[in-house]
Amino acid sequence: MTMTTEGFSFELQAQVGNARAGILHTPRGDILTPVFMPVGTVGSVKSLAPTELVADPIDAKIILGNTYHLYLRPGLDVIEDHGGLHEFAQWKRPILTDSGGFQVFSLAKNNKIDEEGVTFRSHIDGSKHRLTPEVSMHIQGVLGSDIAMVFDQCPPAQSAPRDHDVAMRRTTAWAKRCAEVERPPGQALFGIIQGGLDVGRRLAHLEELQAIGFDGYAIGGLSVGEPPPEMYRVLRGVAHKLPTTNPRYLMGVGTPEDLYEGVLAGVDMFDCVMPTRNARGGTIFTSEGKLQIRNAKFRRDTSPLDPNCPCYTCSTFSRSYLRHLLKAKELLFSRLATIHNLSYYAQHMRGMRQAILEGREPLPRP
Amino acid sequence: MTMTTEGFSFELQAQVGNARAGILHTPRGDILTPVFMPVGTVGSVKSLAPTELVADPIDAKIILGNTYHLYLRPGLDVIEDHGGLHEFAQWKRPILTDSGGFQVFSLAKNNKIDEEGVTFRSHIDGSKHRLTPEVSMHIQGVLGSDIAMVFDQCPPAQSAPRDHDVAMRRTTAWAKRCAEVERPPGQALFGIIQGGLDVGRRLAHLEELQAIGFDGYAIGGLSVGEPPPEMYRVLRGVAHKLPTTNPRYLMGVGTPEDLYEGVLAGVDMFDCVMPTRNARGGTIFTSEGKLQIRNAKFRRDTSPLDPNCPCYTCSTFSRSYLRHLLKAKELLFSRLATIHNLSYYAQHMRGMRQAILEGREPLPRP
Numbered sequence: 143m144t145m146t147t148e149g150f151s152f153e154l155q156a157q158v159g160n161a162r163a164g165i166l167h168t169p170r171g172d173i174l175t176p177v178f179m180p181v182g183t184v185g186s187v188k189s190l191a192p193t194e195l196v197a198d199p200i201d202a203k204i205i206l207g208n209t210y211h212l213y214l215r216p217g218l219d220v221i222e223d224h225g226g227l228h229e230f231a232q233w234k235r236p237i238l239t240d241s242g243g244f245q246v247f248s249l250a251k252n253n254k255i256d257e258e259g260v261t262f263r264s265h266i267d268g269s270k271h272r273l274t275p276e277v278s279m280h281i282q283g284v285l286g287s288d289i290a291m292v293f294d295q296c297p298p299a300q301s302a303p304r305d306h307d308v309a310m311r312r313t314t315a316w317a318k319r320c321a322e323v324e325r326p327p328g329q330a331l332f333g334i335i336q337g338g339l340d341v342g343r344r345l346a347h348l349e350e351l352q353a354i355g356f357d358g359y360a361i362g363g364l365s366v367g368e369p370p371p372e373m374y375r376v377l378r379g380v381a382h383k384l385p386t387t388n389p390r391y392l393m394g395v396g397t398p399e400d401l402y403e404g405v406l407a408g409v410d411m412f413d414c415v416m417p418t419r420n421a422r423g424g425t426i427f428t429s430e431g432k433l434q435i436r437n438a439k440f441r442r443d444t445s446p447l448d449p450n451c452p453c454y455t456c457s458t459f460s461r462s463y464l465r466h467l468l469k470a471k472e473l474l475f476s477r478l479a480t481i482h483n484l485s486y487y488a489q490h491m492r493g494m495r496q497a498i499l500e501g502r503e504p505l506p507r508p
Numbered sequence: 509m510t511m512t513t514e515g516f517s518f519e520l521q522a523q524v525g526n527a528r529a530g531i532l533h534t535p536r537g538d539i540l541t542p543v544f545m546p547v548g549t550v551g552s553v554k555s556l557a558p559t560e561l562v563a564d565p566i567d568a569k570i571i572l573g574n575t576y577h578l579y580l581r582p583g584l585d586v587i588e589d590h591g592g593l594h595e596f597a598q599w600k601r602p603i604l605t606d607s608g609g610f611q612v613f614s615l616a617k618n619n620k621i622d623e624e625g626v627t628f629r630s631h632i633d634g635s636k637h638r639l640t641p642e643v644s645m646h647i648q649g650v651l652g653s654d655i656a657m658v659f660d661q662c663p664p665a666q667s668a669p670r671d672h673d674v675a676m677r678r679t680t681a682w683a684k685r686c687a688e689v690e691r692p693p694g695q696a697l698f699g700i701i702q703g704g705l706d707v708g709r710r711l712a713h714l715e716e717l718q719a720i721g722f723d724g725y726a727i728g729g730l731s732v733g734e735p736p737p738e739m740y741r742v743l744r745g746v747a748h749k750l751p752t753t754n755p756r757y758l759m760g761v762g763t764p765e766d767l768y769e770g771v772l773a774g775v776d777m778f779d780c781v782m783p784t785r786n787a788r789g790g791t792i793f794t795s796e797g798k799l800q801i802r803n804a805k806f807r808r809d810t811s812p813l814d815p816n817c818p819c820y821t822c823s824t825f826s827r828s829y830l831r832h833l834l835k836a837k838e839l840l841f842s843r844l845a846t847i848h849n850l851s852y853y854a855q856h857m858r859g860m861r862q863a864i865l866e867g868r869e870p871l872p873r874p
Contacts, residue, residue, distance in 0.1 A: 220828055
């Protein structure tokens with residue numbers, strides 16, 4: 143089965159081994175892949191304005207929004223007043239929304255799952271709510287995202303095989319129900335493959351989802367506590383088996399090394415709070431490795447965070463100044479560090495994409 | 509006596525009653541007066557990057573830095589490594605530094621004053637330090653500010669007349685010592701008039717400072733708890749008596765109404781944390797009055813903070829979105845609110861300046 147969404151298509155440009163370079167065409171603009179998508183949990187990529195996200199070298203072609211968070215706060219009526227999340231947050235480029243499933247299981251309180259959906263209490267005020275495949279699709283419709291995700295069940299990594307089977311069966315049933323909901327024009331829908339760390343289970347689940355047919359296929363339930371080599375093994379067994387004609391999305395991943403391994407395995411899209419959250423805590427990704435800018439050795443270091451980075455932060459401020467801002471709890475620090483970390487991630491992805499387009503091997507490692 | 513600092517002069521352009529419009533020429537650029545100076549306490553105007561401060565409509569011609577804070581953290585050696593505060597914070601326009609006196613009395617612990625200076629403990633780590641007029645001038649020299657302030661004693665508003673006399677005598681002696689310290693080329697020095705709420709005392713102190721001679725004259729020790737009408741009375745009695753050939757600076761003031769009253773009384777320069785601190789707490793100054801953006805009535809308000817403001821925040825985002833950012837504790841809120849409040853202050857000052865230049869009365873009220 144294939145799903146057809148108007149204005150949405152994936153163009154494969156080049157391949158090196160399993161690594162792919164492509165263009166995801168969407169009604170709100172093209173997304174060059176492989177791509178890292180910054181996370182704008184509650185309607186803002188923490189500490190950044192839209193102007194900074196579209197500026198070089200970040201130039202984010204797509205960002206994420208979280209259904210669970212936005213549904214609870216500000217609430218759907220508020221987003222509806224604005225005609226959707228794009229207008230609310232003044233972000234004109236594509237947005238991908240998750241289904242709320244992951245947060246319902248990881249963040250909400252007293253979640254109770256049944257065949258129809260999940261009942262839970264808000265982590266903000268304890269109020270009672272219920273998410274079902276239909277409700278999740280309705281919320282994502284009001285948000286008006288360009289890519290919606292099916293409502294899935296993501297079991298903990300250390301779950302028993304039996305529990306993974308239950309989650310897979312349920313995710314398939316829910317995915318089918320999501321696919322049957324009418325979506326706003328131009329909104330694509332991705333299926334999510336579960337199955338834990340067992341490649342056979344993953345491929346079986348993929349088959350079930352392909353039988354339904356989606357605009358893209360995501361790998362869920364990885365990077366949830368398992369050792370990285372375990373994740374890489376699953377990726378190598380699964381990613382290249384996903385349909386070549388559709389975008390492949392690895393959810394919630396990861397480190398620069400994870401992105402390298404993911405691209406090598408054949409993944410096109412990634413998202414993670416790592417570059418933004420780490421930035422706010424003072425962990426900086428650079429072309430010369432990670433650094434903790436809080437460290438005393440940077441107190442009088444007048445060089446930039448990363449001598450090879452052209453971002454605003456690196457072309458303007460010293461490590462010494464940035465360390466001072468962090469120590470003094472100045473709000474500006476989070477922004478400057480986030481600009482740099484997202485610039486690093488964007489350049490890392492762009493470097494791999496360029497190598498694939500040019501047929502260069504090996505791909506540049508972080 | 510007059511003080512002459514190379515490249516530093518005040519040009520009076522127009523006067524309406526006691527209200528003045530002028531240009532403060534400095535080696536790092538002209539400052540159009542009356543002017544409000546945003547406060548960059550520890551080397552950043554909280555939540556803003558330099559690019560935002562120089563952009564319209566804020567277009568800040570000068571900002572403040574706090575000697576006490578910067579001396580304690582990051583410390584003078586760090587600033588010296590960068591060749592001064594301008595390079596450290598990447599702020600290319602003029603900077604005014606206070607002397608540290610106010611913070612030593614209001615923020616530091618266990619301060620002990622003697623004729624030579626003040627011994628105190630850091631509010632950050634309890635370490636013991638000593639500020640004297642000479643030390644303050646040395647620090648301000650390393651910071652490399654364009655306008656330095658004399659080290660003064662600012663007694664509480666409710667002090668006895670005797671205590672005000674002691675503070676005035678001490679401030680005069682310290683001001684004289686400050687004036688005798690060699691400053692970096694082009695650094696101007698302002699004297700500070702104390703004397704509490706008694707106009708006679710204020711004018712007597714002004715005479716003592718004029719006998720020393722400074723590049724500019726500041727009124728200190730106001731807006732320290734007294735009712736606004738009391739402050740306005742003192743301003744009306746004192747400001748227009750300050751030398752007409754020099755800039756007049758009202759320290760640590762104030763509300764939009766205070767600025768109006770100050771300009772009316774003949775003041776040229778103001779600084780205050782009010783627009784920036786209030787912004788972070790959600791108090792917004794608009795052409796239609798103050799508003800608390802946290803208020804539930806703004807939950808679904810899709811209009812801008814201030815329909816008459818051309819700033820980035822008002823031309824881009826809705827009240828509803830801004831309220832959401834504040835409620836969700838998103839870092840972006842502080843920045844967007846600060847941009848607006850400083851834009852409001854800048855436009856308020858510019859409106860009064862324009863009216864004075866055109867000889868229009870009454871001056872536009874907030």
